[in-house]
Amino acid sequence: MKPNSIRMVCFDAGGVLVRICRSWEEGCRVAGIEYRWSEVVQAGEAERVAISNAYQRGEIACSEFFEQMATTAGGLYAADDIRVVHDAWILGEYPGVRELIDRLNGTDELVTGLLSNTSARHWEGLWMQGSPGGSAVGRIEHPHASHLLGLLKPGVEIYRAFEQETGYTGSEILFFDDLPENVAAARAAGWRAEVIDFAGDTARQIAGHLAACGVGGQE
Incomplete structure (x- = not known):
């Protein structure tokens, strides 16, 4: 060329x-949210990827994204926890x-x-x-x-x-x-x-x- x-x-x-944060664990640490994980959460990874992809294509609103992601977390995180981590993701x-x-x-x-x-x-x-x-x-x-x-x-x-x-x-x-x-x-x-x-x-x-x-x- x-x-x-x-x-x-x-x-x-x-x-x-x-x-940016490179993992959910890092995002929780930066946001001041306790990091919690389980086999139930791990099992929902494919669903979270699909939700995230739809969100990044502009197909769902922010509030809907937080709610859907919380649903996959097996009760470990509320929608507001997802929002707090999401908003802490960009580090500068x-x-x-x-x-x-x-x-x-x-x-x-x-x-x-x-x-x-x-x-x-x-x-x-x-x-x-x-x-x-x-x-x-x-x-x-x-x-x-x-x-x-x-x-x-x-x-x-x-x-x-x-x-x-x-x-x-x-x-x-x-x-x-x-x-x-x-x-x-x-x-x-x-x-x-x-x-x-x-x-x-x-x-x-x-x-x-x-x-x-x-x-x-x-x-």
């Missing part, structure tokens, strides 16, 4: 621009990501995008990160999310929907995500894509990939 074929730098949110921005996005936005013939699996409530929370001075997500020129598109990564449909919404396609897009399956799907869709280690310095990793591609004046 010619480096100058890249016209769009697109990010995932959680694990790339913002730190990674250092340096706002400045990196600003540099990209200031580069001629280059735009920034976001493609995130998320929900309406977390979407609002993403925009509130980093105040004062505005959030990293608020700096993105083409922000798109699963609950707005009605689709989820790693399904190919969401990558095509993003292309249709933004007007950028295939190798014009350089995408960063923390999940290998989402990166693999993006590559299958013809995008340039790289995995970001959520446990490390994400801005530094992104800058390294940009430099390797000769994008955005990164060296």
Whole structure:
């Protein structure tokens, strides 16, 4: 690929621009909710995944999501417990990501995008990160999310929907995500894509990939 074929730098949110809880146990600890588990709860995992997917596709409201998730918990968690943990899930921005996005936005013939699996409530929370001075997500020129598109990564449909919404396609897009399956799907869709280690310095990793591609004046 010619480096100058890249016209769009697109990010995932959680694990790339913002730190998030990586497990229910961590979420409980951050939220101050006692962590409780049982074989009954474990048995409901497939149902919880289905509920979460519907929620992130925008098919159910927040209140309905909390109630449905509590139903799968075998009485260990009330709907309000689910809400408290849910609202504690976003931990804050990674250092340096706002400045990196600003540099990209200031580069001629280059735009920034976001493609995130998320929900309406977390979407609002993403925009509130980093105040004062505005959030990293608020700096993105083409922000798109699963609950707005009605689709989820790693399904190919969401990558095509993003292309249709933004007007950028295939190798014009350089995408960063923390999940290998989402990166693999993006590559299958013809995008340039790289995995970001959520446990490390994400801005530094992104800058390294940009430099390797000769994008955005990164060296």
